[in-house]
Amino acid sequence: MGGSDDISRQGSRVTEAGRGAVFWLTGLSGSGKSTLAALLEKRLIAEGVPAYRLDGDELRRNLSAGLGFSMEDRAEHIRRVACVAGILKDAGLIALVSVISPLRAMRAAAKAQIGAGFYEVYVKASIETCISRDPKGLYKEYGEGKIAMMTGLTSDYEEPAAPDVLIDTEAGSAAECADRLYDFIRHAREYEQTDRT
Numbered sequence: 001m002g003g004s005d006d007i008s009r010q011g012s013r014v015t016e017a018g019r020g021a022v023f024w025l026t027g028l029s030g031s032g033k034s035t036l037a038a039l040l041e042k043r044l045i046a047e048g049v050p051a052y053r054l055d056g057d058e059l060r061r062n063l064s065a066g067l068g069f070s071m072e073d074r075a076e077h078i079r080r081v082a083c084v085a086g087i088l089k090d091a092g093l094i095a096l097v098s099v100i101s102p103l104r105a106m107r108a109a110a111k112a113q114i115g116a117g118f119y120e121v122y123v124k125a126s127i128e129t130c131i132s133r134d135p136k137g138l139y140k141e142y143g144e145g146k147i148a149m150m151t152g153l154t155s156d157y158e159e160p161a162a163p164d165v166l167i168d169t170e171a172g173s174a175a176e177c178a179d180r181l182y183d184f185i186r187h188a189r190e191y192e193q194t195d196r197t
Helices: 033-046 056-060 071-090 104-114 127-133 138-143 174-195
Strands: 021-026 051-055 094-098 118-124 165-168
Touching (some): 021 174, 033 051, 071 094, 165 174
Parallel strands (some): 021 094
């Protein structure tokens, strides 16, 4: 086989009006990204809206197996997740992406890669709250020396400068935050359908 120059890109057969969208949930570990994505996926599917949740930690075990946690590897992980999310969007699905993506440049690259229909959702919670929640036990493992780096503690998390929506999970319950994000998704979908027809 030849190199990548021999591969021609085939356009999507899905019409512009029928395409989906990507809601990119960024925030510290423990902020509530995965919880919100799971609640929204269930609600959207129950309403007949095709949706799929992409969890950054789960994808690290398969799609990004072999990658470490250097900034270069994390950027590559984000690129791969964005590629999958873009495919889902072009197939007409709502992609709910929950991934820390700590640097603004990483999120900007994902937005540029996905194009129209990308929405940045900042799931906000203080580092103290995230440590107290610790749903995946990562902060505990960091404290025990089992993890060398932890975003928000030993490596920076750059808050979004102008997210499309901010969900403060310290200001309401998981259900209340999910309701707010659902309203945003509904309005965004209405805008997408109007803007593309």
